[in-house]
Amino acid sequence: MKLKYRFKNRYHNITYNVYETENGIKVLYLDNPATVDFDFAILFKAGTSFETKENVPKGTAHFLEHMLLNPNSTFKTKEEIDKFEQGNKTRPSLDINASTTKKNIYITSYTNQKGYMRAMERVESILEFPKKKFASQMEKERGIILAEKSRKLKKEKDSFLQSLIFLFNNEQEEFTYNILGEEEDIKRININDLEKYFKSRFVTGNCVFAVQAKGEMNSRVKSKLESISKKIPYGVKDIPKRPVLKNRWKVGCFKDDRASGVSFSFLYFNNAEEKIDYKLDVIQFLTGKLFSWLAFDILREKKSLIYDFSPFRVRDLSFYYDISGFSFTTEESKVLDTLNELYAVIYDYTFHFLETKKGREWFDDAISRFIFPRSIKFSSDLAESDASSLIEDKEIFNDNKSVKAAKAIVIEDIQKYLKEMINIPPHIWVEGNINEKEIKEIINKSSFGKRFNINKPLPNNLK
Numbered sequence: 001m002k003l004k005y006r007f008k009n010r011y012h013n014i015t016y017n018v019y020e021t022e023n024g025i026k027v028l029y030l031d032n033p034a035t036v037d038f039d040f041a042i043l044f045k046a047g048t049s050f051e052t053k054e055n056v057p058k059g060t061a062h063f064l065e066h067m068l069l070n071p072n073s074t075f076k077t078k079e080e081i082d083k084f085e086q087g088n089k090t091r092p093s094l095d096i097n098a099s100t101t102k103k104n105i106y107i108t109s110y111t112n113q114k115g116y117m118r119a120m121e122r123v124e125s126i127l128e129f130p131k132k133k134f135a136s137q138m139e140k141e142r143g144i145i146l147a148e149k150s151r152k153l154k155k156e157k158d159s160f161l162q163s164l165i166f167l168f169n170n171e172q173e174e175f176t177y178n179i180l181g182e183e184e185d186i187k188r189i190n191i192n193d194l195e196k197y198f199k200s201r202f203v204t205g206n207c208v209f210a211v212q213a214k215g216e217m218n219s220r221v222k223s224k225l226e227s228i229s230k231k232i233p234y235g236v237k238d239i240p241k242r243p244v245l246k247n248r249w250k251v252g253c254f255k256d257d258r259a260s261g262v263s264f265s266f267l268y269f270n271n272a273e274e275k276i277d278y279k280l281d282v283i284q285f286l287t288g289k290l291f292s293w294l295a296f297d298i299l300r301e302k303k304s305l306i307y308d309f310s311p312f313r314v315r316d317l318s319f320y321y322d323i324s325g326f327s328f329t330t331e332e333s334k335v336l337d338t339l340n341e342l343y344a345v346i347y348d349y350t351f352h353f354l355e356t357k358k359g360r361e362w363f364d365d366a367i368s369r370f371i372f373p374r375s376i377k378f379s380s381d382l383a384e385s386d387a388s389s390l391i392e393d394k395e396i397f398n399d400n401k402s403v404k405a406a407k408a409i410v411i412e413d414i415q416k417y418l419k420e421m422i423n424i425p426p427h428i429w430v431e432g433n434i435n436e437k438e439i440k441e442i443i444n445k446s447s448f449g450k451r452f453n454i455n456k457p458l459p460n461n462l463k
Contacts, residue, residue: 001019001020001021001022001027001222001225001226002019002020003017003018003019004018004019004020004026005018006018007398007400009398009399009400010399010400011373011399011400011403012375012376012399013032013033013034014030014031014032014033014034014382015030015031016028016029016030016386016396016398017029017030017031017216017217018390018396019217019222021209021225021226021229022226022229022230023204023229023230023232023234024204024205025204025207025208025209025229025232026208026209026390026391027208027209027210027211027225028208028209028210028211028383028386028387028390028396029211029212029213029217029383030210030211030212030213030382030383030386031213031214031215031216031217032212032213032214032382033214033215034214034378035113035212035213035214035378036112036113036214037110037111037112037113037212037213037214037380038110038111038112038113038115038116038119038211038212038213039108039109039110039111039210039211039212039213039380039381039382039383039384040108040109040116040119040120040123040209040210040211041106041107041108041109041123041209041210041211041381041383041384041387042106042107042123042127042207042208042209042210042228043104043105043106043207043208043209043210043384043387043388043391044104044105044107044201044202044206044207045103045104045201045206045207045237045238045391045392046061046064046104046105046197046201046202046206047061047100047101047102047103047104047105047179048060048061048062048100048101048102048174048177048179048181049102049103049172049174049175049240049319050174050201050238050240051174051197052173052174053174054196054197054200054201056189056193056196056197057181057185057186057188057189057193058177058178058181058182058185059145059178059179059180059181059182059185059186059189060181060189060193060194060197061100061105061179061197061201062100062145062179062180062181063141063142063145063181063186063189063193063194064105064194064197064198065098065099065100065105066098066141066144066145067134067137067138067141067194068098068107068126069096069097069098069126070133070134070137070141071133071137072125072126072128072130072133072134073128073130073133074125074128075125076133084118084122085122087115091114091115091118092111092112092114092115093111093115094109094110094111094115094118094119094122095108095109095110095111096108096109096119096122096123096126097109098126100179101179101316102174102175102179102316102317103316103319103388103392104388104391105201106384107123107126107127108381108384109122109123110380113213113214116213116221117220117224120221120224120225120228121224123228124224124227124228124231127202127228127231127232128231129194129195129198129199131191131195134191134194135191138190138191142186142187142189145180145186146183146186146187148180149178149180149181149182149183149186152178152180155177155178155182158178159254159256159431161176161177161178162252162254163252163254163265163429164176164317166250166252166427166429167252167267167323167427167429168243168245169250171243171244171245172243172245172318175317175318199233200235201238202232202233203232203233203234203235203236204229204232204233204234204235205234205235205236205237205238206235206237206238206391207232207391208387208390208391209225209228209229209387210383210384210386210387211225211383212380212382212383240319240320242319242320243318243320243321245269245318245320245321246269247268247269247424247425247426247427248425248427249425249426249427249452249453250425250427250428251427251428251430251440251443251444252427252428252429252430253429253430253431253434253436253439253440254429254430254431255432255433255434255436256431256432256433257433258433259431259432259433260433261329261330261331261332261432262329262330262331262332262335262430262431262432262434262439263327263328263329263430263431263432264327264328264329264330264339264428264429264430265325265326265327265428265429265430266325266326266327266426266427266428267323267324267325267426267427267428267429268323268324268325268424268426268427269321269322269323270284270321270322270323270324271320271321271322272315272318272319272320272321272322272394273394274393274394274395275395276394276395276397276398276401278398278401278402278404278405279405279408279409279413280417281402281405282370282402282405282406282409283409283413283414283417284313284324284417285313285370286363286366286367286409286414287414287417287418287421288311288312288313288324288326289311289366290350290353290354290362290366290414291309291311291326291345291346291350292309292310292311292326293362294345294349294350294353295309295326295328295342295345296308296309298341298345298349299328299338299341299342299345303337303341305330305334305337305338305341306328306329306330306338307328307329308328308329309326309327309328310326310327310328311324311325311326312324312325312326312327316388319392325426328342332432332433332434335439335442335443336442336445336446339442339443339446339447339448340446340447343446343447343448343451344447346422347422347447347451350418351415351418354411354414354415359411360411363411363414367406367409370402370403370406371403371406371407373399373403425452426448426452428443428448430443
């Protein structure tokens with residue numbers, strides 16, 4: 001196993017090591033002196049977003065994930081699996097599981113460091129597809145998944161899925177449906193679909209290993225990881241098709257009869273590059289905090305228009321874009337006032353505020369939170385979370401670089417970014433017990449509508 005690179009996070013005291021096995025699988029190994037765990041995961045670029053490409057029913061990825069935890073040719077019964085995973089006074093128990101996202105399937109194991117070999121052996125046993133045995137377990141698992149599906153909202157009632165359909169505008173259909181698939185999809189998935197998906201997606205080019213433990217990687221772990229990697233067939237890396245997602249003025253609504261208020265989300269696409277622009281990352285974070293701070297002070301405390309205001313950034317809804325923005329909730333009767341006051345905050349007051357003594361004090365306090373970070377809460381899935389960047393050939397986030405960038409940022413950087421950001425038209429997503437036509441008319445009458453809801457060319461930096 002070859003060490004490709006390493007760095008020590010000076011602020012969390014974790015050493016990040018990236019290795020590569022003999023057959024080309026990358027291994028992220030976190031040496032975390034604060035843990036007594038041994039956390040091991042294998043990631044496969046096999047999430048639901050690839051189902052259309054592989055010409056299998058929606059929900060196949062999730063169905064396969066369920067099947068992989070079933071008895072196989074290594075552990076022939078559930079009793080054998082339970083016996084192997086159970087702990088006692090001389091050995092720790094194993095927590096073995098799997099999960100499916102839009103992008104990946106994760107096979108995970110968590111245990112005390114004394115159980116590391118058994119954890120890796122159990123995960124290794126999952127990397128097989130005994131077709132005949134799995135075929136005999138299909139209907140049992142289908143029933144479980146249908147029961148799971150019965151707890152989910154129907155697609156037309158699922159506000160989150162509807163927001164994705166609105167946002168992606170047919171550009172990323174593969175990211176706009178439920179991971180489980182619909183009931184009719186689940187019912188038509190067969191063993192050949194699962195086998196096809198397994199053989200196509202579970203290959204070296206679509207795989208990354210992730211480990212979190214205390215101390216440097218020992219020879220037994222290295223040897224076992226090499227052994228596991230050889231169980232995975234060779235395959236080239238899948239490079240997903242890049243969609244064309246543009247920031248444009250667009251308003252979408254979702255009627256929720258249960259709601260007593262109206263919730264707004266302003267959404268923006270950002271290119272997710274392989275290399276992180278740490279300066280821009282910090283500036284965007286600070287800008288979100290600035291909007292939040294001022295909205296809380298003015299729209300909530302002084303004008304009683306909103307209850308909360310939350311900036312956000314989502315990184316797992318596209319391979320090539322992040323989605324940033326902010327959300328807030330107000331009363332239906334106050335929508336126009338809230339939008340106009342928010343517009344004034346963003347397009348006017350932020351610039352005046354940053355010129356004041358109070359604004360400079362806010363900036364100094366906000367930037368100090370980057371320069372002097374606090375200890376993070378221990379997370380057993382930290383390695384697999386960071387490995388999700390590695391599997392996409394993206395840079396693993398490095399707090400050392402973030403702090404260095406933060407130290408160099410001045411308040412003029414925020415002002416410069418604001419001047420560019422305010423020209424970006426937002427997607428506006430609205431939820432509530434609302435009349436869609438009336439809400440859209442109000443939004444178009446607002447200062448945001450007057451600025452963006454006209455046919456004029458975008459600024460050069462947005463074309």
